Amino acid sequence: MSPLDAVIFDVDGTLVDSERDGHRVAFNLAFEEAGLPDRWDVDTYGRLIKITGGGRRMAFWFQQNGRSPEESTELAERLHVRKTALMRELILDGRIEARPGVRELLDTLDAHGVPIHVATTGTRAWVEPLLDTVFGDRFQTVLTGTEVPALKPDPAVYLEVLALTGADPARTVAVEDSANGVNAAVAAGLRCVAAHNPYTEGDDLTRATIVTDGFTDPALVGWFAQALSDTEPGTAGN
Ligand SMILES: [Mg+2]
Structure with a gap:
């Protein structure tokens, strides 16, 4: 060798x-802050991870759970901004x-x-x-x-x-x-x-x-x- x-x-x-302990947690915090019941457990996130890009991942999920395409995209875009900020907070807090x-x-x-x-x-x-x-x-x-x-x-x-x-x-x-x-x-x-x-x-x-x-x-x-x-x-x- x-x-x-x-x-x-x-x-x-x-x-x-970082996916399981970081991004996934930040998505859930963003849902919670927005008063939404949606939560992604480790297995659910494992399936969603194949959809690249956080915004697209959320839009897919919302649509799959009964929202219209327009509403899903709008909601996902708004939440994604907050999710990114929450991810940074998790990092700085030493949570990962x-x-x-x-x-x-x-x-x-x-x-x-x-x-x-x-x-x-x-x-x-x-x-x-x-x-x-x-x-x-x-x-x-x-x-x-x-x-x-x-x-x-x-x-x-x-x-x-x-x-x-x-x-x-x-x-x-x-x-x-x-x-x-x-x-x-x-x-x-x-x-x-x-x-x-x-x-x-x-x-x-x-x-x-x-x-x-x-x-x-x-x-x-x-x-x-x-x-x-x-x-x-x-x-x-x-
Ligand atoms: Mg890697």
Whole structure:
């Protein structure tokens, strides 16, 4: 196995369960504030997540539950503004936590002097406060959908991190939770460790180097231990 020059992390669903613990909760708070009875439990949200874009997701739901298309769209647009503000509040209040085992992996990489970066298609407006609140200032390079708008599986955001850091793709590993993410990393020439969550368990992750249940999965821990044993301390990140 080649040594590690760098590890690049996805955010949404990888470093944090931002859908389940963040966006879903913010939607429910927006419904509650507006005096609506609608609530999305974890399973319901798992089905709705396939509809991309928060506004579209709410409009679909309202229409499915008996409102007219016009009323659904109008209500969804209004609530989506509030939902976005509520999501930011949740982040700043520290209500979204790192997935179990993430901190331990970041500490291990730090101890071996391996630089860690972020490549996400989330917008900087919430990614930056989220990373600051949950992890502090520990990522060297953070690129978001604000700088690189092409959505994964387009490899653009990964290619941009590689260009900025000068990391050798053959010695760099991505960590992702979903099919789109894995495919983006692989298209950028990277190996990819998949750490799926309950929402992405059914994704086709076959292009990943290894598929694991998350950061406490012994398969993931063992994979990084092996990769790091081939990496001489202090030689990474030149
Ligand atoms: Mg993701």
